[in-house]
Amino acid sequence: MKQTNQRNYVLRVLCSVFLLVCVSVTLVFIQITQHSRVKAAVTIPYVQGNQIIDGYGNQLVLRGSHIQSILDRYKQYATTADHLTYNHLNSATFDEMVNNWHMNTVRIATSDYIWQKWPYGGPTAYIQTLQSIVAQANQAGLYVVLSMHEELSSGLPPSQKEPTGWAMPTPFAVNYWQTIASTFKNNPMVMFDLYNEPHVNNKQATNMSESDWTFWMNGGVINYTTPGGIQKTYTVVGMQTLVNTIRSQGANQIIIAQPAGNSFVSFETDCPPATPTPAPSHCNFLQDPANTTNPNIVYSVHEYFVPTSKTPRQPPFWDGKFGNLSKEVPIFIGEWEFSINTPYVARCEDVTGTRSLTADEATVLVDSFLYYMDGNNASGQKISWTTYAFSWGQMFTDQKYLNYAPTTLYTNPPFVCGSNVPMAGDGWLIQQYLVFGVLPSPTPTPTP
Numbered sequence: 001m002k003q004t005n006q007r008n009y010v011l012r013v014l015c016s017v018f019l020l021v022c023v024s025v026t027l028v029f030i031q032i033t034q035h036s037r038v039k040a041a042v043t044i045p046y047v048q049g050n051q052i053i054d055g056y057g058n059q060l061v062l063r064g065s066h067i068q069s070i071l072d073r074y075k076q077y078a079t080t081a082d083h084l085t086y087n088h089l090n091s092a093t094f095d096e097m098v099n100n101w102h103m104n105t106v107r108i109a110t111s112d113y114i115w116q117k118w119p120y121g122g123p124t125a126y127i128q129t130l131q132s133i134v135a136q137a138n139q140a141g142l143y144v145v146l147s148m149h150e151e152l153s154s155g156l157p158p159s160q161k162e163p164t165g166w167a168m169p170t171p172f173a174v175n176y177w178q179t180i181a182s183t184f185k186n187n188p189m190v191m192f193d194l195y196n197e198p199h200v201n202n203k204q205a206t207n208m209s210e211s212d213w214t215f216w217m218n219g220g221v222i223n224y225t226t227p228g229g230i231q232k233t234y235t236v237v238g239m240q241t242l243v244n245t246i247r248s249q250g251a252n253q254i255i256i257a258q259p260a261g262n263s264f265v266s267f268e269t270d271c272p273p274a275t276p277t278p279a280p281s282h283c284n285f286l287q288d289p290a291n292t293t294n295p296n297i298v299y300s301v302h303e304y305f306v307p308t309s310k311t312p313r314q315p316p317f318w319d320g321k322f323g324n325l326s327k328e329v330p331i332f333i334g335e336w337e338f339s340i341n342t343p344y345v346a347r348c349e350d351v352t353g354t355r356s357l358t359a360d361e362a363t364v365l366v367d368s369f370l371y372y373m374d375g376n377n378a379s380g381q382k383i384s385w386t387t388y389a390f391s392w393g394q395m396f397t398d399q400k401y402l403n404y405a406p407t408t409l410y411t412n413p414p415f416v417c418g419s420n421v422p423m424a425g426d427g428w429l430i431q432q433y434l435v436f437g438v439l440p441s442p443t444p445t446p447t448p
Contacts, residue, residue: 044188044253045143047296050381052254052330055188062143062384063434064105065097066335067391071130072109074117077153085391088401089133094140096404097390102434106137107145107193107334107386112176113155127183138189145256145386146180147193147334148173163224165202168216168236169195177245185251193256193334194242197302205263205321210270213284216260240286243297247290256332257286258300265320285329298384299329303336305365306344307351313365319378326379333373333385338362338409341393341420348417356417359409366409366426367439387430393420395427406431 043055054060069086070078089108097103110130118126134144150156150173162168173195184190200212219238225231239257246255259267271283288295301322305313315323322331339347348357357365373383388394396404407425409415415424432438 044296045191046291047254047294047298047330050326050329050331050379052298052384059382060384061382062105062145062332062386064103064107064142064386065101065390065395066107066109066147066386066388068109068389069391070114071126072111072114072149072154074111074114074153074155081391081393084399084401085389089136091136091140093390093401094137094142098141100404100435101390101431103390104141105143105145105384105386106390107147108133108137109147109149109154109196110180111149111154112170112173113150113157115176115179116172117155123179127179130180131183134184134187134190138187143189143191145191145193145332145334146184147196147256148176148180149196151196162234162236163222163232165199166222166234166236167197167199168219168238169198169242171235171237173242174237174245177242178249181246181249181251185249185253188253191254191256191298192246192251193258193300194239195258197262198239198258198260200260203261205259205261205265208261208266210283212260213267213270217284217286243286244289247288252290252296254296254298255286255288256298256300256334258302258334262301263321264299264301264325267325282328297329298332299325300332300334303333303369304339304344304347304388305369306346314368315372315377318369318372322383323372323378326377326381326383331383333383335388336369336385337388337394338366338426339388340415340417340424343418345417348415356415359411359414362409362426363429366429370429370433370439387426393423394425395430397423 045052045054045060047053052060052062067085067089069082069089071086073079073082094106097106108130115123115126118129120129130146134146137144150169151167152158152161156170160170162170177192177194181192198216200208200216203212215238217238217240219236219241222234222236223231224234243255243257267284268282286295286297288297290296299322303318303321307313322333325331342348346353348362349355350357350361373385375382377383390396392399392401394407396406398405406427407423408428409424409426411422411424413422415422429439
């Protein structure tokens, strides 16, 4: 009996050891699998047809908000909100965006000229600040789109401002993108937005000729006459130069390009016929030196609901502006909102320009745009976007950045275009859409 008990004891010990080994092997296998999954997940998102694909091989739809701060607003142009936003470009804000607004992307405005003039330690400190901000955003789970702004309000000296009606990158932008691309080239959660809101010779998108699009692509010399009658020249670089600059640093992440005139309505109008027809010729598409057959380039516009003449803010207008192109390439709306506290009062007035929209009308407008971006458009694809802007006075009313209470369109008294009293906005609508996937509309009426 004693020997039997000893044998049973030994068998139990051996079984226990065997079970421990099995569990250990299983845990190691799980850890290896998880590690492999993490490694797979951090591959760079890429363009496939008219979709963005993430590190897991799934469609990636960017949903988030733009943030403006003193990183792109210079001295006298920086508002109280810009300083507040900069002070809260941190984990608390980014966690709020992810956890309570269900965002996955933040678009951060930067400036090549402020980079050089950064008052808190110069250009090196500016890059270090960006690195810290990007790291905190990534840690929260946000993709970061770094957009480059080059205008008077972002530090461009008046003596170096291009002629009226033009907005194209100066040669200085090349130096900036060399540094930014080199700094972030190994970060799969960073994307590069080349140049904010370019313009060619004061032309609307409907008037852009093929030579104008070529200038947008390649840059060149602008010949002009000053108000005093002096003949001058001004050299700018094109979007293709900036693409090449980024790729030359070994940065293969997604690049975002905005059209001249903030619309793609004439992007391929004057392209020579492609062979075989009816294939589009893509004569104005940017080339990607690192991905020649499948350019890792996304195209982008901004939408602030300004009526074109008397054209309502409706899907046919959005189709022409960017929706039709979304059948061919991914589209990203880098900035959009129903603007109230703005000097550009046409953004929140009716098409006649005689009154502010009502809260019901504005709600229908915002909801119809969200519905359109959710795949109910020319391509049938969900379109990526970052709204303007995750800051006090825009998407939320909390000046202390504690509860991030969203702005609403239903205020008492009713909002007035061009005024910040009462503080109003579409923050609540956007939060409801992102968190619950619903469009909390009033009874639909024709969009004004």
